[in-house]
Amino acid sequence: MFLIDVTRVKPLPNRNLDLTFEDGFHGIVEMDRVVKNYTGVFAPLLQDEYFKKVMVNTELGTVVWPNGADLCPDVLYSEATGIPVTTSENL
Template sequence: MTAFSRDIIRVTVLSHGVLRLTFDDGLEGEVDVLERMRGPVFPDARRPDGFSEVAVDAETGTIVWPNGADLAPDVLYERVRSGRWPRHDRRVSV
């Protein structure tokens, strides 16, 4: 994962679940986010009509939906940059 977060400056819905993102450093690409939209805040945003309401929140530098659902810009940046979702090591040291 990136050591810092890049802001998203533009989002375009290409199809249900697929977005074209532009970051503040000029990186641009498509990403399918539907499978990443899990949890109780996403039901409305997962519907086709709700998904299309995505916007950029300039204050937080990420994409958001009207009910407050959002996705982490650093994770989206890594996906667009590398084509892979970043791994999150959940191992706990004992």
């Protein structure tokens, strides 16, 4: 686990996110690699105008959309850096 919060987000075309993390790392995350099926709470993210409503929730330390959709910051950090998420179970 990284336990590193997202501090800045900028939506990019094709459902990509330009992210900055609290350790200063900056990278791009392709949402289609993270969200395999845009169903349920993630369905509105297929609409470009809705996707652009992404913001950082500082209490959660991650990105959120107005309908409550959010993503684990560890998953985002792993995708942005290419470093696999580890837990005590895989150590």
